[in-house]
């Protein structure tokens with residue numbers, strides 16, 4: 001499973017729409033990594049992000065994607081090993097869940113159109 | 121401001137079931153302030169609907185727009201050139217905005233994406249409370265700035281009913297008795313004599329009881 005890293009100056013910049021957009025673009029899961037709570041350079045950016053991640057989890061649950069596909073972690077910029085550990089943990093979690101319903105639907109459609117091409 | 125709450129996604133999905141190409145329209149007025157129908161909510165709702173529909177095998181095309189206001193004709197006009205390219209408009213403005221759009225775009229079905237609430241205030245982030253019912257004949261100068269029409273569950277005009285106990289309304293433990301609030305405030309303002317100045321009866325013809333209302337300001341026409 002591949003991961004892509006999107007850098008932002010602060011998790012406070014992350015809107016619910018940005019997270020949902022990632023799923024539209026084909027992400028099977030999105031992890032948000034912010035500074036430790038109480039350590040935000042912009043005072044409460046990571047606290048806002050936590051609330052937004054929670055709301056997106058709620059939306060994903062409502063539409064049958066599962067709330068586990070989005071998750072927030074907090075660590076300090078110096079904790080490379082923790083970053084690797086969290087990433088590994090989240091990738092395992094998403095792999096267990098499998099492709100998101102939208103990717104499944106797209107995969108099915110691709111298969112159908114390939115079959116159509118094969119049939120012509 | 122006019123407040124509202126989002127409709128459940130399931131209900132919206134059912135509403136848009138017949139369509140493949142819709143507009144999701146927000147409003148930069150009240151519904152932006154109470155975080156139910158502004159630009160951000162348009163983006164979130166549109167993404168949510170696209171995800172749900174595509175996952176179900178029926179992708180949905182959405183044009184996302186947010187108008188300055190949906191209750192003023194000049195802000196609806198810019199939609200005119202493209203509105204009929206879409207099968208429906210899902211509006212997350214208040215009921216007034218949605219209806220005005222329906223009037224202006226006669227051939228396009230309009231769908232409500234929120235449940236419009238009441239004229240209220242933000243008591244704290246995420247909590248709104250009703251303050252005015254637009255009765256058309258304001259008496260706040262006599263009632264210490266507290267509305268008897270709204271804050272009294274029975275809209276009484278001559279003091280509390282027998283259901284007021286310890287300053288709490290019989291309707292719910294969470295509702296303070298409007299009349300207790302009024303009397304306490306009049307006392308604090310040393311204006312208790314205002315209580316006696318309330319009209320013997322209130323004319324309700326300027327309120328909703330007189331049917332749909334209209335304001336005509338000759339000086340502005």
Ligand code: SF4
Nearest residue numbers: 252253255258259267
């Ligand atoms: S008296 Fe009428 S206009 Fe004044 S706040 Fe109450 S409902 Fe609104």
